[in-house]
Amino acid sequence: MTTHQDIENLIPAYALNCLDEDEALLLAEHLAACPACRDEMLAYQRTVNQLALAAPPTEPSPQLQQRLARRIRPANAATSRQAARSWWQTVLAGFKQSAPVWGAVAVVLLIGLGLANVWPVTPTSQPMRVVSLAPTQAAPTASGVMVVSSDGEYGAVIVENLPHLPSDQQYQLWLIDDGQRTSGAIFSVDEHGYRAVQVESPRYLIDYDGFGITIEPAGGSPGPTGPKVLGGEF
DSSP states (O other): OOOHHHHHTTHHHHHTTOOOHHHHHHHHHHHHHOHHHHHHHHHHHHHHHHHTTTSOOOOOOHHHHHHHHHHHHHHHHHHHHHHHHHHHHHHHHHHHTSOOSSOHHHHHHHHHHHHHHHSOOOTTSOOOEEEEEEEOTTSTTOEEEEEEOTTSSOEEEEEESOOOOOTTEEEEEEEEETTEEEEEEEEOOOTTSOEEEEOOOSSOGGGOSEEEEEEEETTOOSSOOSOEEEEEEO
16 A cells, blocks of 8 residues: 555655656656645655756857757657657547546646646746636536647647537537637546546647637537637637
C-alpha cells in the first residue's frame, strides 16, 4: 500500500522531471486532494526554475553561437513540435478511455502537471491558459474547461455532466472571435456526460476571445443552430 509519505517523496523527482508515467499519474491524483502537497510541489518547482540562474552568466563567442545555431535549431524545432503533439495525443487518449475520476478541477491539475513536463515554466515564460466553461439553463449541472498550451497552438476541451443526446444530435465547440464562430470540435458524451477531445483550429487558440458549446445535428453545423450548454472566455 502506498502511504502519504511515499507519495510525498515523489515531489522532488517530479520537479526535476524524473518521474515515469505511472508515478506522475499517482502524484497528480494525490495532489488533487492534498493542499499541503500542492504547496510543497510549487515550492520545489520555484526552486528548480531558479537553478538555471545559479551559475554565473557566460557569453559565448559569436562564432560558437553561429555554429550551435546551424547544428541544433532545425532539429530542435521539429523535435519540440513532435513532443508537444505527442503529449497532447497521449493525454487525450488516456482521458477518452475512462470516465472522470476526480472531477473537472483535478483534470485541469493533471493536464497542468503534464504540460509542465513538456514546457517547463521559467521566470519569463507564459503559463498555460485554462478557461472555465460555465453552464447555461439548457444544462445547469454541466461543467467544463478549455486548456490551451502556452503558445496557443494546442488545446483540449473536457466536459462532464452534459446530457446524453440522441443519435441524431452531437455537441459542437465554437471558437469565437469578434462575434464570428469557427467550429473547433464535434463530439458526443458517454453515459456520465463526460468527454475529452482535442480542439482543431485554423489559428492559434489564443487569438480567440471565447468558446461555446451548443447542441447540433449529428456531424455538426456550419454555424450554431441549437441551444448553448457551456461557454467561457479568456
